[in-house]
Amino acid sequence: xxxxxxxxxxxxxxxxxxxxxxxxxxxxxxDLWIGYxxxxxxxxxxxxxxxxxxxxxxxxLLIVGASNNxxxxxxxxxxxxxxxxxxxxxxRSNIETVLIQAPNGPKIPQLLGSxxxxxxxxxxxxxxxxxxxxxxxxxxxDAGSRLLLIDDLHNIRGSGIGGxxxxxxxIGSITGVSIAAFATKEIAHVxxxxxxxxxxxxxxxxxxxxxxxxxxxS
Numbered sequence: 001x002x003x004x005x006x007x008x009x010x011x012x013x014x015x016x017x018x019x020x021x022x023x024x025x026x027x028x029x030x031d032l033w034i035g036y037x038x039x040x041x042x043x044x045x046x047x048x049x050x051x052x053x054x055x056x057x058x059x060x061l062l063i064v065g066a067s068n069n070x071x072x073x074x075x076x077x078x079x080x081x082x083x084x085x086x087x088x089x090x091x092r093s094n095i096e097t098v099l100i101q102a103p104n105g106p107k108i109p110q111l112l113g114s115x116x117x118x119x120x121x122x123x124x125x126x127x128x129x130x131x132x133x134x135x136x137x138x139x140x141x142d143a144g145s146r147l148l149l150i151d152d153l154h155n156i157r158g159s160g161i162g163g164x165x166x167x168x169x170x171i172g173s174i175t176g177v178s179i180a181a182f183a184t185k186e187i188a189h190v191x192x193x194x195x196x197x198x199x200x201x202x203x204x205x206x207x208x209x210x211x212x213x214x215x216x217x218s
Contacts, residue, residue: 038206042074045204049178050082050097050147057200058178062153064188065206071182075099075149082147095119095143102153102181106160108167112136115171119143133170140175153183161190165197172200 006014016027042063049059065071082097098118103110112132113123119139123132140148148171156164172179181187181201188205191197 038204039070039074039077042204042206043078045202046078046147046180049180052178054146054176056173056176058172058176060172060178060201061180061204062188062191062201063180063182063204063206064185065182066208067184069206069208071206072151075151075180075182079149092142093120096146097149098140098143098145098147099149099151101151102155104155106156106158106164108164111156111164111167115139115148119145136171137175140171140177145175145177148177148179150179150181153181154187157186157190162194165190165194169196169200 006017009017016024019027042061045061049061052059063071063074076099079097079099084094084096095118098115100111100114100118103114109127109129109132112129112135115136116123116132116139121135121139123135127135139145150168168179168181171177179201185205188203191201191203
């Protein structure tokens with residue numbers, strides 16, 4: 001069956017018009033990328049950071065936007081485009097880009113455990129904080145990690161937030177891995193109060209009302 005004439009739609013959308021209802025509903029229900037200008041800018045900056053020469057003070061990025069403003073979609077899209085296929089013959093996996101969810105509250109062990117899990121490793125039984133740090137730093141080096149994406153960094157707010165941010169700073173300093181954090185504007189205020197953090201993180205603000213939600217006919 002030929003697709004109906006619909007010159008105002010993309011080629012993919014016109015082809016979808018010829019599908020049965022169940023197929024078209026499935027297409028609409030999946031995640032597709034809307035590359036609005038600031039989202040493309042975020043990806044360009046992340047790409048530059050990922051490919052930059054490693055330095056004693058790695059380049060970092062803080063992407064700030066309102067809730068439900070497309071931050072997670074930007075992070076997941078970037079990860080999907082930079083996830084290498086598994087090579088069963090390789091001695092170890094190469095994981096340049098790592099994505100984790102920030103823990104609820106300034107919980108350093110949970111943060112480090114999430115990094116290990118994202119790298120395909122599990123913490124040993126009842127690990128000490130010092131041991132977790134050693135395992136994370138070693139795992140990142142083994143995997144060739146270059147960029148750590150942290151979604152919903154605003155979740156860490158609490159009385160111990162300063163210690164958590166110092167932990168992130170140390171990860172970058174020790175491993176050379178860059179950090180890109182996605183958060184609401186409250187975290188940007190905390191960063192501004194810490195001169196070292198403010199100097200280490202470039203700020204990118206998403207305009208209110210922008211989104212990277214799924215859309216079929218983009």
